Amino acid sequence: MSIESIISEFAGIAASPAKQLANYKAEGKKVIGVLPYYAPEELVYAAGMVPFGMWGTNDKGISLSKEYCATFYCTIAQLDLEMLLDGTMDQLDGVITPTICDTLRPMSQNIRVAMAKLKKMPTIFLAHPQNRKPAYGLKFCVDQYTNVKKALEEISGAPITDDALKNAIKVYNASRVARRDFVKLANEHCDVVTPTKRSAVLKASWFMLKDAYTEKLVALNEELKKLPDCDWKGTKVITSGIICDNPALLKIFEDNNVAIAADDIAHESRAFRVDVPECDDPMMALAMQFANQDYDVLLYDEHSSENRRAEHIVDLVKENGAQGVIVFMQQFCDPEEMEYPYLKKALDAAQIPHIKLGIDQQMHDFGQAATAIQAFADVLSMQK
Ligand code: SF4
Numbered sequence: 001m002s003i004e005s006i007i008s009e010f011a012g013i014a015a016s017p018a019k020q021l022a023n024y025k026a027e028g029k030k031v032i033g034v035l036p037y038y039a040p041e042e043l044v045y046a047a048g049m050v051p052f053g054m055w056g057t058n059d060k061g062i063s064l065s066k067e068y069c070a071t072f073y074c075t076i077a078q079l080d081l082e083m084l085l086d087g088t089m090d091q092l093d094g095v096i097t098p099t100i101c102d103t104l105r106p107m108s109q110n111i112r113v114a115m116a117k118l119k120k121m122p123t124i125f126l127a128h129p130q131n132r133k134p135a136y137g138l139k140f141c142v143d144q145y146t147n148v149k150k151a152l153e154e155i156s157g158a159p160i161t162d163d164a165l166k167n168a169i170k171v172y173n174a175s176r177v178a179r180r181d182f183v184k185l186a187n188e189h190c191d192v193v194t195p196t197k198r199s200a201v202l203k204a205s206w207f208m209l210k211d212a213y214t215e216k217l218v219a220l221n222e223e224l225k226k227l228p229d230c231d232w233k234g235t236k237v238i239t240s241g242i243i244c245d246n247p248a249l250l251k252i253f254e255d256n257n258v259a260i261a262a263d264d265i266a267h268e269s270r271a272f273r274v275d276v277p278e279c280d281d282p283m284m285a286l287a288m289q290f291a292n293q294d295y296d297v298l299l300y301d302e303h304s305s306e307n308r309r310a311e312h313i314v315d316l317v318k319e320n321g322a323q324g325v326i327v328f329m330q331q332f333c334d335p336e337e338m339e340y341p342y343l344k345k346a347l348d349a350a351q352i353p354h355i356k357l358g359i360d361q362q363m364h365d366f367g368q369a370a371t372a373i374q375a376f377a378d379v380l381s382m383q384k
Contacts, residue, residue, distance in 0.1 A: 003192060003227075006220040011200035013207055014245075017052070018088055020207045024050050025091045030156060032124075033095035035080055035104065036242075037266060037298060039126060040286045042276065043149050044096075045210065046168035047156040052092065053206025054080045055267055056361045058246050060088070068110040074332045075361040076243065077107045085114060094155045096124045096148060100298050101335055124151040130300040132291040141287035149283070165282040175210040176272040178217045183262060183269060185224040187320055190232055190259035193224070195250040198260055202268045203245050235380040236261040238316045240309075240343075241328030241359075242336060243267040249359065252370045256377040261320035264313050265328070270296055297339040307339055310346030317352050323380040325354035326373070332360075353379060 013020050024031050030049040034041060041051040056079035065081040083089045095115070097108035112123045126148055129137040153159055182201060186193035193201075201220070205213050234257025244250070244265055253260065263269045276289040293299055295312035313325060325347060329336055340356065347354045355376045357369050 001219060001223075003220065003223045006216060006223070007193075007197050007201060009216065010204040010220075011197070014200040014203040017057075017207045021052060021089070021091055024052075030093040031091065032152070032155070033084070033089055033092045035095065035097050035107075036076065037098055037100050037104075037271075038128060038290055038293065039096045039098050040145050040148065040290075041210075042165060042168040042172050042282075042286060043145065043152055043160060045171060046160045046164040047152045048158070048164075049093065049152070049156055050209055054083070054089070054095070055206065055243055055245075056080055057083065058361050060086075062362065065110075068114060069107070072332050073103050073107065074242075074330050076330065077103045079361055081107065081111055081114065084111060084120065085118070090120065092121055094122045094124060094151070096126055098126045098128065100128055101333075103332070103334075122151065122155060124148050128290060131302070132287075132293075132299070133302060138284065138287045138291060141290055142283050145283055145286055162282055166278070169276045169278060169282055169285060171211050171214070173275045173278065175205065175214040175217075176275055178214045178221060179205065179272045180269075181221050182217055182224075185221055187236070187259070187261045189224050189227050189230050190234075190236065190261070191230045192227060195253040195258070195260050196247045199245050199247070199250055199268075205272075206267075232259060233257070234259060235324070235377055235384065236320070236322040237380070238262055238264065238313055238320065238322045238325045239268075239328065240264040240313055240325060241266070242330045242333060243361075244328045244359070246359070246361070246363070246366075248364070249366050249369060252366060252373050255370075256374050258373065258377050258380075261322040262316045264295070264309065264316060266296070266298075297335045307342065309339065310343045313343065314346060314350045314352060317350075323353070323383055324376065325352060326376070327354060327356040329356050329358050330360060331358055353383070 031052050032044045032049050033054045034051045035054050044051040056076040062078050064085040065078045069078050097111050099105045099108050115121050115123050129140040131137040186198045236259045274292045277285045279285050295309045297307050297309050301307045355372055
């Protein structure tokens with residue numbers, strides 16, 4: 001298959017998750033919704049079910065969820081509840097609600113109450129430990145994952161064996177490797193893998209069984225490797241934030257010859273930068289993977305009084321030939337907003353130019369963002 005046809009398949013799936021959900025149900029599969037962040041999807045896969053990412057949507061207004069949410073919740077959380085209330089996600093067989101931030105904690109209870117009241121689907125509560133590296137943190141994490149495992153076994157009707165979980169870990173690690181390879185190749189061939197295409201390929205992973213996804217992505221990576229070196233005349237940036245999957249916003253990058261060299265986005269690279277150790281105790285291995293997640297403002301950083309995300313982003317700029325950073329600030333996201341001054345300080349100290357764009361999934365007019373990106377692209381190209 002050609003590069004264009006593989007990317008267009010991924011783009012179709014990224015644009016129509018509801019269709020993808022209906023297809024899995026038509027095949028007789030059980031599907032579990034998975035909210036952000038760091039849910040051990042491997043358990044769902046090992047139970048023979050389909051994990052289905054829920055990161056809000058760019059295509060829906062907020063109406064029914066207002067009955068449950070304060071207006072200052074981010075749109076990711078509000079729209080996830082909206083889709084659970086308005087029937088979009090009625091075909092799910094259950095939903096996992098991690099509780100890493102101060103919005104997701106109450107939202108997990110809103111979802112639990114709403115789903116029970118409407119008799120829609122079981123909800124699976126997941127609390128990760130903040131102290132995730134010490135032995136007691138690992139044990140807490142294993143306990144929590146064991147609760148999730150039991151709830152999934154009830155939904156699937158069969159036990160999750162260690163062998164099935166070890167296999168799921170292998171499948172997911174292979175998928176992470178393929179996505180990391182793709183991100184590198186997308187940088188090397190940024191004339192072909194534009195920001196909208198890059199986003200669509202990575203977004204599709206949330207709605208596909210990982211073995212099928214990886215097979216297609218490896219085929220795409222092989223085709224990309226055959227391309228001649230790209231002589232990119234535009235500029236390159238690192239993107240950072242929670243999510244940036246709006247094609248209209250990413251098209252502005254393309255209109256201004258701005259390529260994405262690498263990212264520190266929760267919906268993208270933060271979700272696949274750490275593999276699960278392949279060892280004899282697969283539940284502990286999942287907990288160890290969570291413990292090994294670093295450089296994320298949502299997670300307590302025991303190595304430093306200031307979160308080391310900035311350190312990571314400065315490295316990404318240097319290692320990937322970028323000239324600047326674009327920070328997507330999700331409206332009403334306290335963790336990202338509170339950490340921004342440290343990030344700004346570190347980028348200024350490293351003399352790396354950046355801009356911050358406030359976004360949410362209800363935005364349809366990107367006029368201000370277009371002006372800011374155009375001006376930033378001009379600044380970066382003068383520095384090249
Ligand atoms: S965008 Fe921010 S506030 Fe919303 S769920 Fe994510 S971390 Fe929490």
